[in-house]
Amino acid sequence: MKYIVILGDGMSDRPLRKLNGKTPLEVAKKPNMDFIARNGRCGLLKTLSEDMPLGSDIANLRVLGYDPRRYYTGGRGPLEAMSMGIQLRKDDIALRCNLITEENGILKDYSGGHISTEEAIELINLVEERFGTREIKFHPGVGYRHILVLRSSRYSTAIRCNPPHDIMGKKIADNLIKPLNESGRETSRLLNKLILRSKPILESHPVNLRRKKKGKLIANMLWFWGAGKRLELPRFKERFGLNGALISAVNLLRGIAVYLGLDVIDVPGATGYLDTNYEGKAEMAMEALETRDFVYIHVEAPDEAGHEGDVNKKIKAIEDLDKRLIGKILNSLRGEELTIAVLPDHATPIEVRTHTTDPVPFAIYSTERKGDSVESYSERSAELGSYGIKEGTEFMNLLLGG
Ligand SMILES: [Zn+2]
Structure with a gap:
C-alpha cells in the first residue's frame, strides 16, 4: 500500500459574499479532490488551537501525528x-x-x-x-x-x-x-x-x-x-513503520521533515507561490513512491493567496493543485493499491488574511476501504462526513486505516 498526503496550505476558507455565500473550495473546479471525497471518507480536523501560535509548523506537526504540546520548543527558528x-x-x-x-x-x-x-x-x-x-x-x-x-x-x-x-x-x-x-x-x-x-x-x-x-x-x-531550541522528535519510520518523503518549497516544512527522518525531495521550479511547478511535484512524488511507502506533498500557493486577500488567486491555486498535481497522480496510479488524502493544514480565510483555528475539511480515499455518502470536497460537505470532527494528531491513524 502506498500512502499519499496532499496538503494545500491555508486552502480552506469561510463563505464569502462576493462568491454568493460560497467558499473558494466550493466555487473552484476540482474534480480530483471531489473524486477523493466521493469515493473515500470525509471529516473535519482540528489542527490549530488558541493556546499555541497559529502557525503552519504547529498545524503540520499535528497532521503528521506529533502533538506540538509535547514536542514544540517555542518557534520556527530551529525548524528553519x-x-x-x-x-x-x-x-x-x-x-x-x-x-x-x-x-x-x-x-x-x-x-x-x-x-x-x-x-x-x-x-x-x-x-x-x-x-x-x-x-x-x-x-x-x-x-x-x-x-x-x-x-x-x-x-x-x-x-x-x-x-x-x-x-x-x-x-x-x-x-x-x-x-x-x-x-x-x-x-x-x-x-x-x-x-x-x-x-x-x-x-x-x-x-x-x-x-x-x-x-x-x-x-x-x-x-x-x-x-x-532543537526539537526531539521520534522518527516517522519508528512511529508509523513507513519509509517516507516530503516535498515542499518551504523551509519550515523541510525542517520538520529533517527532524522526522523523512527524505526531503527537491523539485526544480518549486517556488512556494502560484507559479510553482505543480507537474514537477507530481512527477517527483511518483518517483519517490517507487522506493518508499509514504509521500507528503505540501503546496504553499493557496495560503499566499489567502494572506494577500485575493479570492481569484486562491481559486486558481486550488484548481491548479487539483488538475496539475492531484489529477496527474491519480492518473498515473490508476489500478494500483493506494490511500490518498487531501486537506489543508489550517484555514487562511480571504476576509481575515491570516491563519484561524477553524477545523479543516479532510478526505481520505483508499482502494481497500468503503467510502461514505459525501459527494464533494469542501468545508461544508466534509462536516457531514463519517469521520466527524477529529483532533489533528489523529489524522495519521485514520490515513493508515486505524
Ligand atoms: Zn500553513
Missing part, C-alpha cells in the same frame, strides 16, 4: 535552521533573522524590499563580522530569511518577539523584544542591541546605497523572532 543544514546542540537557541526596512522609526517592510539572496549574503556576512562571537553566529539563508544561533547557557527562549509581517507600519520602539520573565532579560537585551546597532552598519553598506539609487527599499535593520 535544520532545513538549512545548521547543526544545533541541545541548548542552542535558533532564531529567524529577517532583513527589514526601517524608516523614521517605523517598520516599513518585513522583507527589506524582497532583497535578493546575493545582496543579503553580503549584509549578513557583514553583521557576522561585526557582531559574531563564539556565542553569537549568523547564518545566511535565502532572500530576507536568515538564522541567528545563540550558544550559551546565559541565553533563554523566555522572550516575546513580534513576527515582522505582523507589525508593518508600526513603531520599532514599541515592538522590540521583551523578556517573559527574569531568565529572558539578558537575551532580549542582547537581541535589541543587535537590532538597533545593525542600522548604521547596514544602511551605509554599498548594497543598500545601490538599492537606494535605484529607488528600491533598503534592508537596513535586523529583526529576530521564532526563538526555539
